[in-house]
Structure formats: structure tokens, C-alpha cells
Amino acid sequence: MGTVLLSSLHAYYTSRTEATRDYKGIPVLAVNYKAYPTAFGETGLAIALTAEKLAEEYDGIIRFILAVPATEIVRISESTDKALVYAQHADPVEPGAHTGYLPLEALKEAGAKGTLLNHSEHRIRLSDIDTIVRRATQLGLETLVCADTPTAAAAAAILSPTMIAVEPPELIGTGVPVSKAKPEVITSTIQLVRMVNPDVPILAGAGITTGEDAATAIKLGANGVLVASAVMKAKDPEAKLLELAEALAKAAEKKSQQ
Numbered sequence: 001m002g003t004v005l006l007s008s009l010h011a012y013y014t015s016r017t018e019a020t021r022d023y024k025g026i027p028v029l030a031v032n033y034k035a036y037p038t039a040f041g042e043t044g045l046a047i048a049l050t051a052e053k054l055a056e057e058y059d060g061i062i063r064f065i066l067a068v069p070a071t072e073i074v075r076i077s078e079s080t081d082k083a084l085v086y087a088q089h090a091d092p093v094e095p096g097a098h099t100g101y102l103p104l105e106a107l108k109e110a111g112a113k114g115t116l117l118n119h120s121e122h123r124i125r126l127s128d129i130d131t132i133v134r135r136a137t138q139l140g141l142e143t144l145v146c147a148d149t150p151t152a153a154a155a156a157a158i159l160s161p162t163m164i165a166v167e168p169p170e171l172i173g174t175g176v177p178v179s180k181a182k183p184e185v186i187t188s189t190i191q192l193v194r195m196v197n198p199d200v201p202i203l204a205g206a207g208i209t210t211g212e213d214a215a216t217a218i219k220l221g222a223n224g225v226l227v228a229s230a231v232m233k234a235k236d237p238e239a240k241l242l243e244l245a246e247a248l249a250k251a252a253e254k255k256s257q258q
């Protein structure tokens with residue numbers, strides 16, 4: 001790719017992402033609540049309070065993101081600050097006659113700081129991702145776009161979201177970690193995404209269960225992890241969050257010394 005094209009792409013990314021937070025160098029621990037029974041009401045809030053406590057302890061070391069059900073955004077965002085509350089999905093519509101849809105403005109008003117998009121369990125069209133990412137950036141909301149393959153991740157990265165997550169669908173919820181079972185998915189994603197977007201943080205997800213799984217993702221070059229069942233189905237979610245946070249922090253520190 002020519003230098004001129006690369007520098008114009010870089011300027012384009014900078015203009016599209018300037019409204020969002022700087023994630024450079026700080027590993028991300030993103031927890032997708034999905035619609036697990038623990039995601040709602042008091043149990044969902046208790047997990048968020050634990051994450052908030054850890055986010056304060058690990059301020060500047062780990063960034064915590066909680067992608068919570070739309071029904072929980074108000075409750076959880078009122079009780080958190082350092083742990084950022086995301087929606088799990090947004091629709092490409094403005095407030096108006098759209099029954100059952102989730103406009104970005106409504107998510108922002110409810111207290112969300114960003115939204116997950118295109119999760120394997122809630123896929124949307126590339127053109128809709130483009131619209132939502134652009135509008136979210138204008139509204140000062142972050143976007144974490146999921147992709148099922150390295151090439152899909154690169155396609156999404158061109159749209160300049162705040163972050164990308166790659167997750168092979170066949171490993172989601174299995175407890176078999178992508179970082180060990182399919183490390184090439186992470187390394188190829190990094191390679192392809194970096195060809196089109198030099199800065200976007202890349203998370204790895206699917207089956208990440210232990211601190212070691214998360215640390216391996218960082219070793220492979222990921223900027224963080226996207227987890228769900230390991231936390232939401234844990235007997236002790238606090239212990240699990242702590243295990244993941246400690247491992248990510250150690251792995252990132254080791255990496256920075258190399």
C-alpha cells in the first residue's frame with residue numbers, strides 16, 4: 001500500500017476516533033453479560049460493583065468494560081464509573097417511529113458509554129455497522145465491533161471503531177480458549193487488521209476461561225479479551241474477575257519490558 005494512501009487512512013481514522021477514549025497500551029477486560037440469568041437485577045449489579053472495585057484498583061493498568069443487557073444500563077451505569085458500561089447492540093435508527101429498536105441516543109441517555117456491535121449472536125450488516133460507528137463517534141460513544149474471522153475483523157477495522165474483537169463462533173461458550181485452540185485466528189487478525197488500521201485495539205474472545213488463557217492472548221499480540229461465560233457462570237465471579245485482571249496486568253507488563 002502506498003505511503004500517501006496509508007497516511008490518508010491514518011488521518012481518516014484519527015478524525016473518526018477523536019471523540020473516543022485512548023486505549024493505547026492498556027489491556028482491556030471486556031465482560032459480555034449476554035442474557036445469562038446472572039445478567040439481570042441484583043446479581044448483574046453485584047458483578048458490576050465487583051468490576052468497579054477492581055477497575056478502581058487497576059486504574060491506568062486495565063480497562064474494564066461491561067456489556068450489559070439494555071434493561072440493566074440505567075441501574076448499572078448509576079453505580080459504576082471506572083468500569084465502562086456498554087450496550088450489547090444498537091440499531092442504525094434515530095429516535096422516532098421505530099418500535100422495539102435501540103437508537104444510540106437512547107443508550108447514551110440511559111448511561112451507556114459505548115456499545116458492542118455485530119456479536120455472533122446478534123449479527124448486523126456491514127453497512128449498518130458503518131452507520132452506527134459513525135453516528136456513535138459523533139455522539140461521543142465507543143464501539144466494540146465483533147468479527148468471526150480475521151478477514152471480517154479487517155473489514156470492520158476499516159470502519160474505525162473504538163475496538164475490534166475476534167471470536168470464532170464455534171468456540172464461544174465452550175470453555176475451549178481461542179488463544180490456545182486457535183492462536184492463528186488471533187495472529188492472523190492482528191496481521192490483517194494492522195494492514196488497514198494501525199491503531200485500533202484488538203481483543204480476543206471465545207472460550208477464554210482462565211487467567212492463563214487471557215495472558216496467552218496478550219502474548220500473541222491481542223490488546224485484551226472479551227469474555228462471557230467464565231464470569232457470568234462462575235460460582236465466584238469476583239474471584240474470576242480478579243484472576244483475569246491479574247493475569248492481564250502481568251502479561252501486559254511482561255510484554256512492555258520485551
Ligand SMILES: O=C[C@H](O)COP(=O)(O)O
Pocket residue numbers: 032119167171172173174175205206207208226227228229230
Ligand atoms: O462476547 C463474548 C463471547 O461470545 C465469548 O463468550 P464465552 O467467553 O462464553 O466463550
